[in-house]
Structure formats: C-alpha cells, structure tokens
Amino acid sequence: MNYDNTQYAVRGTRYELIDTHAHLAFEPLINDIDAVLKRSIEAGVTRWITVGTNMDENRKSVELAEKYDNLYAALGIHPHDAKKVTAENLTELERLARHQKVVAIGETGLDFHYNFSGQSAQKEVFKNHLALAAKLGLPVIIHSREAFDDTVAIIEQQGGGVEKIVFHCFTGTADQAKVILDKGWYISFTGVVTFKNANDIRQAAKVVPPDRLMLETDCPYMTPEPMRKQKVNEPALMIHTVKFLADLKGVSFEELAIAATANSRIFFNIHD
Ligand SMILES: [Zn+2]
Ligand SMILES: [Zn+2]
Numbered sequence: 001m002n003y004d005n006t007q008y009a010v011r012g013t014r015y016e017l018i019d020t021h022a023h024l025a026f027e028p029l030i031n032d033i034d035a036v037l038k039r040s041i042e043a044g045v046t047r048w049i050t051v052g053t054n055m056d057e058n059r060k061s062v063e064l065a066e067k068y069d070n071l072y073a074a075l076g077i078h079p080h081d082a083k084k085v086t087a088e089n090l091t092e093l094e095r096l097a098r099h100q101k102v103v104a105i106g107e108t109g110l111d112f113h114y115n116f117s118g119q120s121a122q123k124e125v126f127k128n129h130l131a132l133a134a135k136l137g138l139p140v141i142i143h144s145r146e147a148f149d150d151t152v153a154i155i156e157q158q159g160g161g162v163e164k165i166v167f168h169c170f171t172g173t174a175d176q177a178k179v180i181l182d183k184g185w186y187i188s189f190t191g192v193v194t195f196k197n198a199n200d201i202r203q204a205a206k207v208v209p210p211d212r213l214m215l216e217t218d219c220p221y222m223t224p225e226p227m228r229k230q231k232v233n234e235p236a237l238m239i240h241t242v243k244f245l246a247d248l249k250g251v252s253f254e255e256l257a258i259a260a261t262a263n264s265r266i267f268f269n270i271h272d
Helices: 029-042 055-067 079-084 087-097 119-136 148-158 174-182 199-207 235-249 253-268
Strands: 017-022 045-051 071-075 102-111 140-145 165-167 186-189 213-215
Touching: 017 213, 017 235, 017 253, 029 045, 029 055, 029 235, 045 055, 045 102, 045 235, 055 071, 055 087, 071 087, 079 102, 079 119, 087 102, 087 119, 102 119, 102 148, 119 140, 119 148, 140 148, 148 174, 174 186, 174 199, 186 199, 199 235, 213 235, 213 253, 235 253
Parallel strands: 017 045, 045 071, 071 102, 102 140, 140 165, 165 186, 186 213
Antiparallel strands: none
C-alpha cells in the first residue's frame, strides 16, 4: 500500500496528534495492531483512544490499553446495540470503566438513521451511560445521527453530573454546532469533512473555535480524501483530515494540531 504519512508530519516536529476516536479492537485493525500503531507514530499521531461499542470490544479495548503505553480506552454500548443491553452488561461496563486507562464513557447516544434498536431502548441506554459517567467523573463521547434535538434534550435532562461532552464524527449543520458550543460542549471531526458532498459539515467546522475542536479517525471507517479509495481507515491517515481542516480554517497544520491536542488532553484528562 502506498502511504504518504510523512507529507505533513515529520519526526521532531513540536506537535503530537491524538486520535480521539478509533475502533482499534475492530477487524482488520486488531489483527495488525503493531504495524497500525507504528505507521501512526511515523505520521505524528502518537496517542489513541480506542472506543468500544459492545461488551466484547469493551473488554478488548481495556486489554489494548493495558498493553500499549499511549493507548487509552473509552467504553460504551452503541445505540445500534441498545436493544440487547442487559443489567449484567451495565454492571460489567461499570467495573471495566473503573480501569485507570479508561478516559471516557461512550460512544453512546441516539441513531435514528438506522434505528437498529428501537428509539425508547436507545434513550434508556443513553441515560444509563450518562448516569455512569457522572458517577465515575468521566467525560462522554456522543454519537448522534438524525437525532440532534432528542440527543441535546436527554443530555440536558440527564447529564447534570457530567462535566464534559463531545459530539463525535460531527455531521450536523453550523446552527447545530452553535447549539453545542453555547452549551460548553466539544465537537470532533472525522474524514467526513473532506468528502465532496460535505458542504454543511464544512460550514459547521468554520464556526468551531480552535479551543473547542477535537480530531479523530473513527477508523476503520470514514477514510479521508485523498485516501478514500483505501477502504480501511487507520490513525496514520488522520493527518489528511488535519491538513484539510487547517486549510479550511485558514490556520497552519501545526497550529491546528497543537490546539486540538491541548483540547484532547484537557478533555480526556491525559497528562503523560
Ligand atoms: Zn459513532
Ligand atoms: Zn465510532
């Protein structure tokens, strides 16, 4: 495969990027994890938050975080799987989430695009996750698709004890971004912002100030342009999204990288 990861990020630069949302326990990434992380480090993406979406992945995510120094975990059950959640799952989730390398609860939220689980089941599990995050003092990674108003309403009603919220893989409008910013929450962008048809998302990215923005791959999905033909996304490719966003916002690659990394460290309480 023809990687061009050193195009923007070279060894010895002052910035280090954090991929704040990667599914490293997913296949095929997990099968080749050492090489995936090595390519990432070569591209300047030196820390990762791997995100679990079901209990099997949550366990694997904690194992990965235990094995690799700069790798952290976020644990949750995706709204797609809400209908399958048992009381036992939630007990185990809480036990796993007390691990010192677990830095967030999520992804959790509402997905009314696919509706793989009924909307009431999704809302119930989302509220459980918010309560768990409040109890453990952890930030929450929100997945929201075609459910913006309901997502915001549930956070307002149930998220009282939650200190920090990020809307991940933001695909909303500039007006929705403003609502999130007004509430003091964060917004994270994936390679979707580079897609041809993503004009609304680009308008939204323009209104997000550097101190409220984070970066992620959501790999193995959402491969950014110009690498979109490479079907499996991975953390090294995040630099293409950074470059694109920097150009869009009229700042340098390095400025955006430094700001996003500082935000991510504060948000996820990563200080090593
Ligand atoms: Zn998501
Ligand atoms: Zn995800």
